[in-house]
Amino acid sequence: MTNNLKPARVVAPGRILSRELDARGWTQKDLAKIIKRPPQTINEIIQGTKQITPETAIELSQALGTSPTFWTNLEANYRLFLANKQKDDSDIERRSRLYTVAPVAELIKRQWIKPTEFLDELEKNICDFLGINSPLESPKLAVNFRHNDQLDPEKSSLISWMKRVEYLAKKRKIEKFKLEQLKTAIPNILAYSEKEEQIINLPKLFKDLGIHFIMVPHLNKTYLDGAMFYLEKNPVIALTLRYNRIDYFWFTLMHEIGHIFAGHQGLYLDNMDQLEDNEQESEANQLARDWLIHPDALEGFIQQKKGKFSSQDISDFANIHKRHPGIILGRLHYDKLVPYQNLRKYLVRVNSYLTEYVDR
Known part of the structure; x- marks a missing residue:
């Protein structure tokens, strides 16, 4: 004092x-x-x-x-x-405001907005990208904005990522969506989970179902794996491939489908490491787990092997149930039945099969 x-x-x-x-x-x-x-x-x-x-x-x-x-x-x-x-500070304050509403450097790096030395032009580019008339406005999304905040994500980056997804979805022509048609197609979707190269068939399948399927790498400090929201009456599923592994890809995808299947409304931005603890997230989680591996079959497998899982055991179980071994291993890792560092050869990368569909 x-x-x-x-x-x-x-x-x-x-x-x-x-x-x-x-x-x-x-x-x-x-x-x-x-x-x-x-x-x-x-x-x-x-x-x-x-x-x-x-x-x-x-x-x-x-x-x-x-x-x-x-x-x-x-x-x-x-x-x-x-x-x-x-x-003297008026320009500084304007720039500060722009860097607050959007991650300007990253938007320029990804060529989502054009670089410029002129403040008026930069402000216009950012406002056009966010769909606002002034940096003082709040960007309007297709639906109410809700996100996971357990890892303290940067909200301006979340919004910017969503606006990019929304922009890409609006450019695409798509079939009319019918929920019952999706429910009937779940087995067809899962049929592509047996081999990693079959993933390439998913974009067309979703287009025919009236679902926008968008892949945009996550922005820094968003901690995003995927999102689901509605653009007009068509669902949008967006994935980041933050973890480029077959188990993460399929669980994230089926989790987002679970939101649509269960009739959840609103916007869901999901981090698979720490999903929000609420009924809708829990329901989407459970649907994804049960679709990927039938719970009775998994329980029988665990009981049979008594906690000891060889590479051959996982491969055989995967073949019987027509799933990629990496999906089975990912679940056993998650349930801490197999040490995380074991058998990682099955956790193959998937991005090479989706290169032409990933936003660049």
């Missing part, structure tokens, strides 16, 4: 006040009670949205052991500093 505060440079009064509270171990509410002001007033001073009046300066000086002129001078100098910089 200091009794004679002398700022060495122009600094926001709220920052000084915040430091003083930290030094004393006080909260904003503590100070509000001491000077008999609403907690909101203290918060607004600290955030810089409320100026320190002479009356408040006197109260702060009494509470913190400083002079009233310290706070009035601090406030005056800071406001003068802001006034002098307002014109």
